[in-house]
Amino acid sequence: MLRRRLRPAPERLHHRHHERGRPLAVADAKYKADRKPVDDLYQMLAYATALGLPSGHLVYARGGAPAALHRIRNAGTRIQQHDLDLDQPPERLLADLAGITGAMAG
Known part of the structure; x- marks a missing residue:
């Protein structure tokens, strides 16, 4: 069985300078007009879970x-x-x- 590690690929990760290894926040930008919010929520849930974060941010343009x-x-x-x-x-x-960005910084 082939095993691969999936890496999240959100638009933005926020790190503190002295903590480069662990992100503090994650955001994903959405530019589509006909969005499916449930799909976006699942995607952000996957990002936050994979990164060990309690929250995530979706930004709709x-x-x-x-x-x-x-x-x-x-x-x-x-x-x-x-x-x-x-x-x-x-x-x-x-x-x-x-x-x-202020909301992302918490």
């Missing part, structure tokens, strides 16, 4: 939807859903990005 917090029953994992409107002025976009 579309605008117009409120942020949401999903608690995965029996897993103890929290997945924060963020919405990012890419059509807004640069200063507002940067402010929204700062809010998302």
